[in-house]
Amino acid sequence: MQDDRESQEDKIYEELRKKYKRMTISKSEMSNELGISNSTLDLYIAKGIGLPNYKKLGTAKNAKVIFNLLDVSEFLANTIKTV
Secondary structure (H helix, E strand, O other), X not given: OHHHHXXXXXXXXXXXXXXXXXXXXXXXXXXXXXXXXXXXXXXXXXXXXXXXXXXXEOOOOOOEEEEEHHHHHHHHHHHOOOO
16 A cells, blocks of 8 residues: 555656656645645645645745645645545
8 A cells, every 4th residue: 555655656746747847836836736726725824734845935924835846746645535
């Protein structure tokens, strides 16, 4: 089971790398990957629930937030349910 999850994580990571061609994605790109609105993502960030690790660049209220693709792929591999 662990190997399947790692394999899925690797596949997700490679797809994201090809799609974005960089190691991090923005809040807008993250909300697109999750299929939620930007405002819902902001709410999740404010409440600290249901998201992969992220970095806030700066201390201002509207500072840019980025998500590392490794963290995103791990999060998606652990939350996507396959039938």
